[in-house]
Amino acid sequence: MFKKKPSIKPLAPLRSSDRRRTADQIIADYDLKIPIEDEVSPEEKAASTAKHTELRNSLLPDNAQSARFTTTHGPDLKKVSGTVYVGSHAGEEQRVLWVKIEERMYPTVYTLWHNPDILPLLHTHPPVVQKLQGGADLMTPGLAGGPPFPSKAKKGSITAIASTESPSVPIVVGVCEIDISALQQVQGTKGHAVQTIHWCGDELWAWSSSGKPGGAAPKRLDGWDEHTEEDEMVEKTEKMGLEDEEEDGGVALGGDEPAMQKTSERIDYVEGEDTPTQLEADADEREMTTNEIDEAFRKAFFYGVHHHVTINKDLPTHGLQFPLSQSFVMSNLVQPFLPAFTSSQSNSLQIKKTSWKNIKKFLKSLDKEKVLRCKDRDGNEVVVQDIDFTDRAVVDFAPYRLPKKETAAGASVGRGGKASTTVDESDESIGQTLRVVSIYRPKEKFSPIFSVAKVGSKSYYTAAELRTLITTYIDSENLASPTNKRLVTVNPILANAVFDGTGALDKEVLAKGAVPRDALIDRIISSCAPFHAVLRNGASADAAKPKAGAAPKIRVLLETRSGNKTVTKVSGVEAYHVPPQPLADELRKACAGSTSVDQLVGSSPKNPVMEIMVQGPQKDAVIRALERRGVHRTWVEVADKTKKGKGR
Template sequence: MFRKPLNDLKTSAPLRNSDRRKLKQRVLQDFGLSEAQSELGDLIVPEGLQSVKFTTHSGEPGVAYLSSDGEPLWFSLGKGSGDLIPTVYTLWKYPRLLPFLSTPSAVIPVLTGGADLMIAGVVEHNSGLAPGQVVAVTCYTQDALGPPLVVGRMAVADSQLVREDGTAKGKAVHILHTIKDKLWEMGGQRDPPEPVPHEDNGYATERKEEASFTPAENATPLQSKIEELIVDEQVSSILRTALLQAILTSLAVLPPASFPLPSTVFYTSHILPARPAHTPSSTPIDIKHSAHKNLTAFLRAAEKEGLVRLKEARGKAGGDAQVLGVVIDHPDVNAHRVYRTVGEADAKRERREERAAAEASRTREIVVTELWKPHQQSIRFFEETEKGSSSLYTLQEIKTILNEYITAKSLVNTHQAQFINMDDLLSGMLATKGSDVPDFMKRDELTRSLLDKMQPWHRIEADGKDPLVKKGKLAPISVIVKLRQGRKACTLITNFEPFLLAADALADELRRTCASSTAVVPLPGKNAGFEVMVQGKQIKAVADMLQAKGVPKKWIESEDMTEKKKK
C-alpha cells in the first residue's frame, strides 16, 4: 500500500482539541479499551496531533494522523472515515492493541517488498480471527513475542490457517503497512523494540504443529520448510496476478476466432509476459517454482475460480489442454489494477539496445577544426604575450589571448568601450605597405585583422581514423549540377579528399543509391584530386550520403547550374 511514495501529500494541519478527543474516544471504542484506560488513550492518541490528507500511488485517498514531531500514528483509507488503523509506531507503544500472527524472519523482507502473507508462512496466531479484521504481523521468536512489523487485514478466518494434513494454501493477510515503507519513513525511522517473553505479553496463541512439516527423521527444520512453502505460494500468487493482467490486456483484444489456444501458448505468450516487472521474490516466477508445479494444475485452479474455460486433451494423459476462453467480466479481473509487466520491460530494454546498436553503428560526424599559426608580422605578438609562435591555435584561443593582452595593457577606449586603442605592438603587427593603421578598431575587426596576419591550417577528425592536420584553409565539398552532352544533367562532386573520403568508394555507393551510372575523373593539375560524376540531378541524394558518412552539413556546398535565373 505504501511501498511507493505518496501522491498529492497535503500540508499537515493541527487537530482541534475537540476533534482529538473524538478521535481518542473512537480509538477506545473501536479497539475495546475501557474508559479507565484513558491514560493509554493519551499515549496512543497524544496531544498536538496533526492530520494530513494523501493519495496512495494506486489513487486511493487517505488521511494520516501524526504526532507533534511528525511521526505517523494512525491512518485511514478510502472515502469517508474508513477504519482507523494503527501504524507500527503506535503498536510499538502498545503491542496488544491488535491481534497478531507471527512468521519466520526470512518472510519479513518478502512482506516489506510488497507481498501478502501466505497461510504457509504463519507460525503462531491469535484465535478468533475473522476475514477483514485488522491484525499485526510479527517476526517469530521462540519463547518470545517479536514487535509488530507489519499491519494488514485477515484474508481468511483463523480456522482456515491450519488443516489436519498441513496443506493449507492461499493468503492469510492482505498487507496494508510495513516497517520501511513510505508511511514509516515519514517518522523517525527508529529501530523496533526488543521481543517480549511469552509469559509477559498477555496473549493466548495457537501454533502450527511441527509434525505437520517435519514428519520424518532428518527432515527439513520447521522454519526452512515454512520458507519453502511461502516461496511456492508467493510464486503461485504472482502467476495468478499475471493471469488477471493478461485477461485484462492481451487476451481481452484477441478475436474470438483465436480460441481455443493450446495451454502452452496461453502460458508462454500471455501469462509469462504479464508477470510484474519487479517482484519481491528472488525465486524465478514460473510454474516449476509455484505450488502447482505443473501448468495443468495451475489452469485447473484458475478454471475452478471461474477465470478460464478449459477443454482437456484427448488421448494420452498429460497432453496439452486447450483454453476455450477467459472470463473478462470476472469480479477479480474487474478489481485488478494494471501494472508494468515483464513483457513491457523486455520490450523497452530491446528498444534501448537497438538504439544503442544503431548509435554504435552510425558513423559519427567528422569534426572539422579551423586553426591558425603565427606567421610573419604576427609572430612578434605571440612572443610578446609569451605564447608559442610555432603552435596552432583555434579561433577561441586567439580571442582569449587577444583579450588578455587588451586587458593587461588597458587598451579599451575610455570614450567608446567598443573600440580598442592601437599600441605600437598592434600597429606594427597590422601595418601594411601603402596604408596606415587606425588609432583604434572594434574588437571583432581587430580579431579578423590578426587572423589575416596568421597562416591558416585545419584539422580533420574522423571516427576510427587518426586526426589529419594540414596547412591551408579548408574548402567545403562542392556538389554541382551541370548540363553535359547536350541537355543531360549530371551531378559533380569535388574536394571530398580532405574529408578522408575515397573517390571510387563514393562512386560505387552513389551508383547503388541513385540507381544511375557514375564515373571518376582526375582533375587537371598536380595533386588536384578527383571528380565523381553521377547522372541526373542528385544534390539531395549526394548531400544525404555525405552527411551519413559524417560530413557536417556546413561543409557541403551545392548549386544547381541548370536552373535559369528568374528575371
C-alpha cells in the first residue's frame, strides 16, 4: 500500500490520555491484555499493573505523535487516508509505529521488532519475499513452514510474514484473504493468501523526521520463534515441493535449482577462457531470477576488488583512489566481472533487475555487511570511502570464467539494443568544434533596398551583413541627416517597406519624417525570416544549408517514472552533428545504467528526432558528454519535472 510516498501532515503530540486510550484499544484488539485479577494480593496486582503499563509504552511510547496522511493504492489509484502514529524507542530513531486505516490499527515492522508474537507469523521463501517487497500479494503456494499454520491466521486477520532465512524477523504486514489456519496443504493450490499492507523497504518504513534512511531489519529476534526453530524451518523448506505460479499480480516460487549454482557445479571457472558452447545454450533457456542476478553482482564486486588486490599488491589501497564514485565502482569493479556469456545473460545482468534496483542501494547493502564504507553525497548518490581488502570474501575469492571482452560488452541499452562498454572513439562528433550562426532571408518588400547594394542572387545574410547592406543603401540615397548622422530621413521606399503606419511607432516616424539609424536597422532585421546553421569544424556559412527558425536547443528532461524512479531524457542532438546511438553508449558506461534510443513522440517519421533515455538523474553526465562533442552549455535546455516549480 505504501509503495508510493504518502502525504503526511505536520505531526502533533498525543495527549497522555489519548495515548493510553489508543494503546489500550490496541491491546484489546490484538488480545494482548494482561489480566488483573481482583482476588490477588496488592503486590501481585501492582506487578500486573506495571506490566500493563510497560506493554502500553512498548506499543506506543510516551513520546508518540500523530498526523493525518493520504496516499493512493491499487491499479485504479484509489485514495486512501488515515492516521500515522510516530514514536521512538530508547536510543532509536523516530519512526512510524502504527497506521490507522478505516478505524483499524496496523503495526509497522518497527513495532513488530519490539513486540514479539503480537501477530500470527507466516513464512515464505526469500525469492517470494523480494516480490512482496515490491508490492505483490502472497499467493497460497508461496506459504512455507506448514501445515499446520498459526491458529490466529484466519480470514480478515492481520498477520506478519517472515523469510525462511530469518524466520524470527517479521518484514511484511498484511491481511489474510483466506482462512490459512485451516489449510491442509499448499502444493497445487491457487489464489491469494495474504494482501500486503506494509513491508520493510516501503515508503512508510523509509519515513523519518530527520531524513535518515529506514532502519535495517535485525538478524534474529527472541520471542517470535518460540514454536518454530530455525533448523526445523529449513528442514521443512527443503522437503516441501513448490510449484511455479503467478496469478493476478501475486507471487509463487519455482522449485528449480538456480542456474548459476548449477553452472558453478558443472564448470571449474578460469578467468579469461572462452565459455563452452553448451553453457551458452543452457544459459539462453530462461531468464535469470532476481536471486541469481543479485548473487552475480555480489560476486562480480568481490572479483573486481580481488583483481585489484592481485595486480596492485605493492600500491597503496591497491591502486584505488578513494573516494570512489558509484559510477566508477560499477564501471571498473562490477561490470567487467559479470559473467555475461550470452545475450540473454547480458539483458538479465543489469542493476535495475537486482533486488536493490540501483547502485546506491547495492553499495549501502555492502556497507551494512562491513565490506566497505560509504556515505551520501548530494542526496542522489553515494561515494565509497574505503574497502576492507582483508574481508574473507575478498581474500578467499576464487576467480571464475569470464567471457571475452568483445562479448562481455553486450549490456542492454534498452528495447533490444546493444552498446559497447567503452567509449566509441570512432564517433566523429567527439572533439568537434561547433558554431551556431543566425541568418536571415529578407522579404520581397525589401528588395528595392538591397538591390541598390548589388548583392546579386544571394538569399541569406547574417545580421552583420544586413547591417552593412542597409548602411550602403542609406549612404547611396543620402538619407543621413546632415546635422545628426544617427538620424535617417524616411523616403517613400522606407515608408512603404518598413513603416506601413499600422503601429504607434510607425505613425510617429512618418509624422517626423526621420528615424534613428539603429532603430531602422533593427526593424528591418526583425522583419526578415529567421534561419540558422550549425557549422562544424570551421565550415563556412555560405556552404551550409540553412534551416528555418532559430537554432533549437538540446533538451534534457528529468522526470519520475514508476513511482519514484528518475530518468533523464535527451533529445535534439542531431541538429548539432551528434549521433544519438554512440552518445547513448557512452552514457550507459559513464552512468552505470541502461540506456535506450527511440524516436521522440510527435517527431516526423520522414525526419525523426531520436530521444535517449538514461536511468537516474544524469543531467551533469549528459552535459559533460555533450561538451566533449563541442556543444556549449547555453545550447542545452534543462527541465526538471521531479521538483515541482523548478527547472531551467
